[in-house]
Each structure stands twice: as C-alpha cells, then as structure tokens.
Amino acid sequence: MDNQTILSIRDLRVVFEDGFTALGGVSIDIGENEFVTLLGPSGCGKTTLLRCIGGFEKPTGGEILYKGQNIIGLPPYKRAINTVFQRYALFPHLNVAQNVAFGPDLRKEDKKKTAEEVSRMLALVGLAGFEKRRISSLSGGQQQRVAIARALAGRPSLLLADEPTGNLDSRTGADVMRLFHELHEAGNTIVLITHDAKIAAQTPRAIHIHDGRVLEPADENEVVI
Numbered sequence: 001m002d003n004q005t006i007l008s009i010r011d012l013r014v015v016f017e018d019g020f021t022a023l024g025g026v027s028i029d030i031g032e033n034e035f036v037t038l039l040g041p042s043g044c045g046k047t048t049l050l051r052c053i054g055g056f057e058k059p060t061g062g063e064i065l066y067k068g069q070n071i072i073g074l075p076p077y078k079r080a081i082n083t084v085f086q087r088y089a090l091f092p093h094l095n096v097a098q099n100v101a102f103g104p105d106l107r108k109e110d111k112k113k114t115a116e117e118v119s120r121m122l123a124l125v126g127l128a129g130f131e132k133r134r135i136s137s138l139s140g141g142q143q144q145r146v147a148i149a150r151a152l153a154g155r156p157s158l159l160l161a162d163e164p165t166g167n168l169d170s171r172t173g174a175d176v177m178r179l180f181h182e183l184h185e186a187g188n189t190i191v192l193i194t195h196d197a198k199i200a201a202q203t204p205r206a207i208h209i210h211d212g213r214v215l216e217p218a219d220e221n222e223v224v225i
Helices: 046-054 096-100 102-106 111-124 140-152 170-185 197-201
Strands: 005-015 021-031 035-039 061-066 081-084 158-162 189-194 205-210 213-215
Touching (some): 021 046, 021 189, 035 046, 035 197, 046 081, 046 189, 096 102, 096 111, 096 140, 111 140, 140 170, 170 189, 189 197
Parallel strands (some): 035 189, 035 205, 081 158, 158 189
Antiparallel strands (some): 005 021, 005 061, 205 213
C-alpha cells in the first residue's frame, strides 16, 4: 500500500450471545486518504465491522489499530472517527446548525469557533443558509448531507458511511456519492459500506465481505461479486 496505514484490523471476531458469528476473523489495512468500499449482501457482517471501527460494537477478539494504537474499548466520542448512518440519526428537536454542532458542543468547544465550523461544513455539503431549518422540513438527500456535515464537523481522520444511499432515490443517491468522491479528493479517508456492486465499482478500492470474512480478489482493485 502506497499510503501510510491509518487503520489496521487484525483477526477481528464478533460472536453474539446466541452463538452467531458475525465476524469470523477479519484482517484489513486501510491507508491514509484512501476511499475503500466494503461490499456484501445484507447480513454478511459489513455493518458489524463498521460498528466495531466506530466504537458502537465491542469485538469478541482481535485488534483495531488506529495509527498503531489499539482503540478497542475507547468510546466513539474519543475516537478520531465519525460515522454517517444509513438512517441519518439526526435529532428532530434540533435545527440543522444544532445537529451539525452536536459533537463540538458535547466536547464543550468554543462556541464562536463551532459556529464558524458549522457554516464551513454546511457550505461544503451544499447547504449554506440552512442553519435554522428544521430537520423535518428537509428532503432525504438534504438530511443525509446534514448527517455528513455533522460527521465532518469534528474534523475526523477517518469517515465511516453505512449504506449512505440506501434510503435515497437513484438521482439523490448519485448526488450523495459525488459528494463523497469530492470529500475524498479533498484528502479525507473514507470507508463506505454498500450492497450495491455498481457503487463499489466507482470507488478506488473495494473489499468483498461474505459470511463474516474477507474474500480476497486476485487483483486488489477487482471487485468480487
């Protein structure tokens, strides 16, 4: 890998209480400024893997090394990693600006700097001037952009996206994917999961997950279907 490794997943395993093995020993290296897609059908383990990286699921075994440090056990808000969820996970009682500022406010960062950061992030995702809008007044695509702006507001080193086009129509989904490509070109490291091979084929690197394991293609740029 040409880029410096930012994330190393080593023999990661997740076994649920009922005995189901969601991840059966996954090992992946992700380089800084990479755009990686995890491709696989529903139930293959890709969302569980993303939740482990983000800190929302505790693995049964293995390691998640972020810049060489094992971050298992570290809560999500202490990781330089933010997640864009498929169902947006926005707060309906907060306006757009308050949603985007949620992370910095939780960390009690300077209010003036946070407001400036919120404006920058909303401009970046094409929602300048939407600060006081209510979440319920936005389209699905606009809500997803707010979710992306919120994830970017903490300036994470790694951005995770869980099926970010899953609840969108094809045109809006294509717009959101263009935004992710623009973010990647701007230097962001992105790991995106999808069940759509067409989306995976548009990204620089795709990794196929099947039954909780990585299927290694003959060519690292080849998408295995």
